[in-house]
Amino acid sequence: MVLPIGTLLLFGFLTIERGRILGDSLTFEPLARALQDPLVWRLMWRSFWVAVVSSVMTLLLAYPVAYVFAEARGVWRTLILVAVVSPLLTSALVRAYAWLVILGGRRGIVNQALLALGVVDQPLRILNTDWAVLIGMTQIHLPFMVLPLLAVLAERDRRLEQASLNLGASRTGTFFRVTVPLSVPAVFAGLALVFAVSYTNFIVPQLLGGGSYSTLAVQVYEQTIVVLDWTRGAVLATLLLSTCFAFVLAIVAAGNRLSRWAEAGR
Amino acid sequence: MPHLRILGVSKRYGALQVLHGCSVDVAKGSVLTLLGPSGCGKTTLLRTIAGFVRPDAGRVEVGGQDISHLPPNRRRVGYVFQNYALFPHLTVAGNVAYGLKVRRTGRAETAERVARALDLVALGGLGGRYPAQLSGGQQQRVAIARALVLEPDVLLLDEPFNALDASLRITMQTELRKLIARVGITSIFVTHDQAEAMALSDTVAVMRAGRVEQLGAPLDVYDRPASPYIADFMGRANLVPVRVVAGHVLGVEAVAAALPDGEATLAVRPENLRLGDLAGPGWPGEVAFATALGGQVEYEVGCGFAQPVRVLVEREAHGAVLSPGTAVRVLVRHPPGCVVFGAPADG
Numbered sequence: 244m245v246l247p248i249g250t251l252l253l254f255g256f257l258t259i260e261r262g263r264i265l266g267d268s269l270t271f272e273p274l275a276r277a278l279q280d281p282l283v284w285r286l287m288w289r290s291f292w293v294a295v296v297s298s299v300m301t302l303l304l305a306y307p308v309a310y311v312f313a314e315a316r317g318v319w320r321t322l323i324l325v326a327v328v329s330p331l332l333t334s335a336l337v338r339a340y341a342w343l344v345i346l347g348g349r350r351g352i353v354n355q356a357l358l359a360l361g362v363v364d365q366p367l368r369i370l371n372t373d374w375a376v377l378i379g380m381t382q383i384h385l386p387f388m389v390l391p392l393l394a395v396l397a398e399r400d401r402r403l404e405q406a407s408l409n410l411g412a413s414r415t416g417t418f419f420r421v422t423v424p425l426s427v428p429a430v431f432a433g434l435a436l437v438f439a440v441s442y443t444n445f446i447v448p449q450l451l452g453g454g455s456y457s458t459l460a461v462q463v464y465e466q467t468i469v470v471l472d473w474t475r476g477a478v479l480a481t482l483l484l485s486t487c488f489a490f491v492l493a494i495v496a497a498g499n500r501l502s503r504w505a506e507a508g509r
Numbered sequence: 510m511p512h513l514r515i516l517g518v519s520k521r522y523g524a525l526q527v528l529h530g531c532s533v534d535v536a537k538g539s540v541l542t543l544l545g546p547s548g549c550g551k552t553t554l555l556r557t558i559a560g561f562v563r564p565d566a567g568r569v570e571v572g573g574q575d576i577s578h579l580p581p582n583r584r585r586v587g588y589v590f591q592n593y594a595l596f597p598h599l600t601v602a603g604n605v606a607y608g609l610k611v612r613r614t615g616r617a618e619t620a621e622r623v624a625r626a627l628d629l630v631a632l633g634g635l636g637g638r639y640p641a642q643l644s645g646g647q648q649q650r651v652a653i654a655r656a657l658v659l660e661p662d663v664l665l666l667d668e669p670f671n672a673l674d675a676s677l678r679i680t681m682q683t684e685l686r687k688l689i690a691r692v693g694i695t696s697i698f699v700t701h702d703q704a705e706a707m708a709l710s711d712t713v714a715v716m717r718a719g720r721v722e723q724l725g726a727p728l729d730v731y732d733r734p735a736s737p738y739i740a741d742f743m744g745r746a747n748l749v750p751v752r753v754v755a756g757h758v759l760g761v762e763a764v765a766a767a768l769p770d771g772e773a774t775l776a777v778r779p780e781n782l783r784l785g786d787l788a789g790p791g792w793p794g795e796v797a798f799a800t801a802l803g804g805q806v807e808y809e810v811g812c813g814f815a816q817p818v819r820v821l822v823e824r825e826a827h828g829a830v831l832s833p834g835t836a837v838r839v840l841v842r843h844p845p846g847c848v849v850f851g852a853p854a855d856g
Binding site: 412504 | 583
C-alpha cells in the first residue's frame with residue numbers, strides 16, 4: 244500500500260536523474276500545470292459522471308438479482324450465485340472484448356437482432372459512444388454490487404415484513420418501507436465499491452469508447468505507457484486516486500447518514 | 510355469539526400434519542391462551558388467524574364474518590411477535606405510526622393517536638428512541654402499542670414474555686393483563702408456560718400434536734383435566750397406576766363410578782398428598798430426594814411405581830427436612846381432588 248503510493252508521489256513531485264533522487268527538487272509545478280489544464284477537468288468530469296451513472300445502473304440491475312436470489316431456494320440459489328460470480332473468473336479485458344463483439348457495428352449481435360426484428364432500419368451506433376462504455380462497465384462491475392446486497396437480503400429478518408403486512412401495508416409498500424431501507428448500508432457499500440472501480444477503469448473506455456474517447460484513468464495509462472511522460476502520468480494518477488478517495492468517502496458518509504438507526508444499538 | 514371463531518382448521522406441511530381440525534370460540538373481550546409444548550401447532554394456529562398461514566381446511570370468523578380469504582394486510586388483527594419484530598430503522602414513534610401512515614391518516618391525527626398509544630403503555634417520553642436503545646420490556650410495550658394504535662378487533666400475542674428475564678416476566682404479565690382489561694380487546698396468547706396461561710387467561714386451550722385436547726377455564730382444566738397428559742402439563746401431577754373395583758379405587762377413597770373394573774391411572778397433585786404414619790394406610794415408600802423451597806418441602810418418594818411420587822409438604826415453623834432413605838407412607842389428603850383415568854399409566 245505504502246510502496247506504490249510512495250513511488251507515485253516520488254515520480255510526480257521529485258526529479259530523478261540517473262537513478263538518484265535530487266533532494267532539493269520537490270516541486271508542485273507539474274501538479275499546478277495539470278490543474279490549470281481544462282482538458283484534465285473535462286476528463287475528470289467524464290470519469291465522474293460515467294462512474295456515477297454506471298453505479299446507479301449497476302444498482303438497478305443488481306437489486307432484483309439479489310432479491311430473487313434471497314427468495315429462491317436450493318438449486319436455484321446455487322445457479323444464481325454461480326451466474327453472479329462466474330464473470331469474476333474471466334478477466335475484465337476478455338469481457339470488454341466480448342462487448343465489442345456484441346455491440347460492434349453492423350454485424351454485432353445487438354444490431355443484427357434489432358434489424359431482424361424491424362425495430363430499426365439503420366444499425367444503431369452504440370460502440371464508441373458513452374452508452375457502450377456505460378453498458379460494458381455496468382455488466383463487468385455487476386458482481387461487486389450483487390454480492391453485498393445478496394448477503395443482506397438473504398439474511399434479512401422476514402418477520403419484519405410480516406409485521407408490516409399485519410399493520411396493513413401491501414407487499415409493494417412493505418418492500419419500499421421495510422426491505423429497501425434496511426438494505427441501505429449494503430446499497431451504499433456496493434455503490435462505493437462500484438464507483439471506485441468504475442472511476443478508475445481504463446480498459447472499458449479504451450476498448451468500447453473508441454480511440455478518441457478518454458477519461459482521467461485512460462489519460463494516466465496513456466501518459467505512462469504510451470507517451471512515457473511519467474511525471475505527468477504520476478501527477479494525474481495522484482489526482483485520480485485522491486479524488487476517487489474523496490468521492491468514496493462522500494458516498495460512505497451519505498450511506499451512514501441514511502442509516503443512522505444502525506448506530507443506535509451500539 | 511362468540512366474537513372470534515376458529516372452525517375446523519387443518520394444516521399440513523408436506524408429510525407433517527400440523528393442525529387437525531382445531532376449533533375454538535372466544536367471547537368478545539375475553540382472553541384465550543393456546544397452551545402446549547413446542548411443536549404442538551399453537552403458533553401455526555395463531556398465524557392462521559393473522560393470515561400468515563393459509564389453512565387447508567376450516568375457517569376463521571371475526572364478529573360473524575369469515576376472514577379466511579383475506580390477505581394479512583386486510584385483516585383487523587393485531588399481532589405481537591415473539592421477539593417483537595420492531596422496525597430497527599424507525600424510532601419508537603415511527604414504529605407506532607407505521608400502520609397509520611400506511612392508511613394515510615392525517616398528520617395531526619397520527620401524532621395524537623401515537624401519543625395516546627405510547628401513554629397507554631407508559632412510554633410517553635421515549636418516542637424518539639430507536640428500538641435497539643430500549644430494554645426488552647420496553648420493546649414489548651412498543652410492539653403492543655404498535656398493534657393497539659390501529660384499534661384491531663383481535664390482539665394476538667406469540668409468546669410475548671419469552672424474551673424477558675424471569676423477574677420482569679411476572680411484572681409484565683400483570684401489567685399486560687390490566688392493559689387488556691382496560692382496552693377490552695379480545696386477545697389470544699400463545700405460550701408453553703402453564704403458570705403464564707393460568708395468570709393471563711379466561712380460557713385455556715390445551716394443545717397436543719395439532720389438536721385442541723381440552724378447552725375450558727384455567728381452574729376447571731386444572732381441577733378436571735381431560736387426560737393424564739393434561740393433568741401433568743397443566744400444573745404437575747403424579748400419575749399412579751391403580752386398580753378399580755366396583756367403582757372404587759383400591760387403597761384410595763377416590764370414586765371412579767364411571768369406570769369399569771381393572772387397571773386405571775390416578776392423577777394426584779403433589780400438594781394433595783401428605784406423609785403419614787408408617788403403620789397407617791397409604792403407599793409405603795422411602796424418601797429419595799428432598800428439595801427445601803422455604804415454606805414448603807418437596808419430597809420425591811420411591812413407592813415402587815415407574816416414577817417417584819412427588820409430595821409437597823408445608824414446613825412447620827423451622828421444622829426439619831426428612832433425609833433421603835427415611836421410610837414413610839404417602840397418603841392422599843383429599844380423595845375427591847384426584848382424577849382417575851381408565852387406562853394404565855405409561856411405563
